[in-house]
Amino acid sequence: MKVINTHIDVVKIIEPTVFGDDRGYFCETWHQQRFEHLVTAKPCVFVQDNHSMSVKGTLRGLHFQRQQTQGKLIRVTSGQVFDVAVDLRSGSTTYGQWVGEILSAENQRQLWVPAGFAHGFFVLSDKAECLYKCTDYYHPQSEECIQWNDPTLNIQWPLNGIAPKLSAKDTQGKKFTETGAL
Numbered sequence: 430m431k432v433i434n435t436h437i438d439v440v441k442i443i444e445p446t447v448f449g450d451d452r453g454y455f456c457e458t459w460h461q462q463r464f465e466h467l468v469t470a471k472p473c474v475f476v477q478d479n480h481s482m483s484v485k486g487t488l489r490g491l492h493f494q495r496q497q498t499q500g501k502l503i504r505v506t507s508g509q510v511f512d513v514a515v516d517l518r519s520g521s522t523t524y525g526q527w528v529g530e531i532l533s534a535e536n537q538r539q540l541w542v543p544a545g546f547a548h549g550f551f552v553l554s555d556k557a558e559c560l561y562k563c564t565d566y567y568h569p570q571s572e573e574c575i576q577w578n579d580p581t582l583n584i585q586w587p588l589n590g591i592a593p594k595l596s597a598k599d600t601q602g603k604k605f606t607e608t609g610a611l
């Protein structure tokens with residue numbers, strides 16, 4: 430597996446080794462020892478796996494839990510998304526900065542979004558399935574949402590003229606400046 434740095438030091442892109450042959454392909458999508466050695470440099474335990482399917486133009490996010498903050502390892506098994514992580518860590522030199530990466534079934538790329546970040550994605554393909562491992566459990570009581578088009582964050586979503594499909598919750602996201610660090 431290959432680990433690619435981003436401009437936020439703890440956010441990493443992971444490219445698993447894909448073994449193709451005339452039947453198709455095989456790849457290891459999760460390897461505890463390798464991940465801890467090459468990505469987190471410390472123990473990392475996932476306790477919950479999520480799977481969401483979204484139609485074209487869906488934008489889920491920007492979400493985080495203020496308690497039980499979740500690290501997430503995201504991959505796409507069908508379609509293509511623009512996946513975004515926003516640094517909310519108190520005292521971080523990259524606080525308020527974001528990383529955006531295209532994850533797709535084709536590029537097999539994964540994004541490691543540590544605890545302390547907001548997460549969201551925009552669906553570029555007709556349909557996309559996202560599978561992600563979480564380092565803590567769902568805690569709806571402390572779940573918060575930052576508005577996807579917050580002017581301070583100024584995330585350059587590749588909308589391509591599409592008005593994003595949002596959940597009711599995501600239409601009422603907070604301003605980044607009103608959110609406060611984790």
Ligand SMILES: Cc1cn([C@H]2C[C@H](O)[C@@H](COP(=O)(O)OP(=O)(O)O[C@H]3O[C@H](C)C(=O)[C@H](O)[C@H]3O)O2)c(=O)[nH]c1=O
Nearest residue numbers: 479481489490492493501548549550566567568596598
């Ligand atoms: C996140 C979650 C949701 N749910 C239930 C609650 C709702 O009845 C239903 C849909 O939830 P929601 O609309 O919050 O789903 P998303 O908009 O995909 O939320 C996720 O979107 C961004 C991209 C994330 O990174 C988070 O994992 C999460 O916030 O699933 C659960 O039962 N467990 C869960 O862990």
